[in-house]
Amino acid sequence: MIASLRGTVVDKGLDHVVIECxxxxxxxxxxxxxxxxxxxxxxxxxxTTMVVREDSxxxxxxxxxxxxxxxxxxxxxxxxxxxxxxxxxxVLSPGELADAVAAGDVKALQKAxxxxxxxxxxxxxxxxxxxxxxxxxxxxxxxxxxxxAPDVAADAVGAQxxxxxxxxxxxxxxxxxxxxxxxAAEPGADTGTLLRLSLARIGGGAR
Numbered sequence: 001m002i003a004s005l006r007g008t009v010v011d012k013g014l015d016h017v018v019i020e021c022x023x024x025x026x027x028x029x030x031x032x033x034x035x036x037x038x039x040x041x042x043x044x045x046x047x048t049t050m051v052v053r054e055d056s057x058x059x060x061x062x063x064x065x066x067x068x069x070x071x072x073x074x075x076x077x078x079x080x081x082x083x084x085x086x087x088x089x090x091v092l093s094p095g096e097l098a099d100a101v102a103a104g105d106v107k108a109l110q111k112a113x114x115x116x117x118x119x120x121x122x123x124x125x126x127x128x129x130x131x132x133x134x135x136x137x138x139x140x141x142x143x144x145x146x147x148x149a150p151d152v153a154a155d156a157v158g159a160q161x162x163x164x165x166x167x168x169x170x171x172x173x174x175x176x177x178x179x180x181x182x183x184a185a186e187p188g189a190d191t192g193t194l195l196r197l198s199l200a201r202i203g204g205g206a207r
Contacts (some may be wrong), residue, residue: 077126
């Protein structure tokens with residue numbers, strides 16, 4: 001198994017990064033939070049987990065041991081696979097997830113794409129006691145709500161971010177609304193910045 005990678009970031013997209021180590025490029029799936037700290041052409045060190053299926057072998061990259069561990073623990077819940085776990089980690093940090101589970105905060109868990117009320121309730125029960133080591137480590141956040149967001153459908157950067165959010169499981173209407181709000185507040189933001197800020201806003205409750 002490949003536990004970590006250290007090398008040069010030779011390419012990255014909205015949901016993946018390619019890290020070259022010793023002349024070999026490794027494609028890893030990663031959350032926008034992780035990708036934001038991996039500049040193209042820069043040196044990177046990530047922890048990894050390989051998920052092997054009958055028809056695929058997928059490498060996932062994480063910035064630290066806590067995020068990697070929580071990624072694995074979340075998949076112990078029935079109905080949560082690697083892709084959904086990545087969607088959850090895109091919106092909730094290990095501390096935020098642990099706090100939500102400890103408090104039985106179903107609404108907070110539902111902020112993650114693809115997590116409905118029933119699954120959120122199951123997560124609150126099945127994960128209780130499994131994430132205690134991460135409770136109280138969530139960073140302070142303050143996400144406001146915007147208004148009068150512009151139509152982002154015709155904007156190339158905005159449209160790309162909307163597609164990334166829908167790929168994570170958010171509805172197109174919610175994605176367009178949030179991206180529009182962030183684009184209005186941060187004119188000229190590039191794709192990575194717009195995606196990161198949009199995810200932060202969604203995680204703060206602006207859906």
